[in-house]
Amino acid sequence: MSVQKRKKHSHQDSSNKFELEPIMKFQEISLDQALRILNESKITVSEDEASEILIFLHTIVKITLKEFLSPTD
Secondary structure, eight states: OOOOOOOOOOHHHHTTTSOOTTTOOOOOOOHHHHHHHHHHTTOOOOHHHHHHHHHHHHHHHHHHHHHHHSOOO
C-alpha cells in the first residue's frame, strides 16, 4: 500500500464556498493564533489538525450567517 500525502490546506481557500463578502468582511485568525488558543486550552493538535479545525469553524460560521441573513421565502 502506498502512503498518500495530505495536501496542506489553507483555511481561507477551502472555506470560500459560501460567499458573504458583499455583505460583510471576515477577519480570520491565523494558524499561529489558533494553535496558541488551543494550547492555552490544553488542547494539543498538529498544524494540519488546527488548519482543519479552522476550515470547519469558518464554514459553520458562514453557513449560520447565510441562514440568518438570507431573505426568507
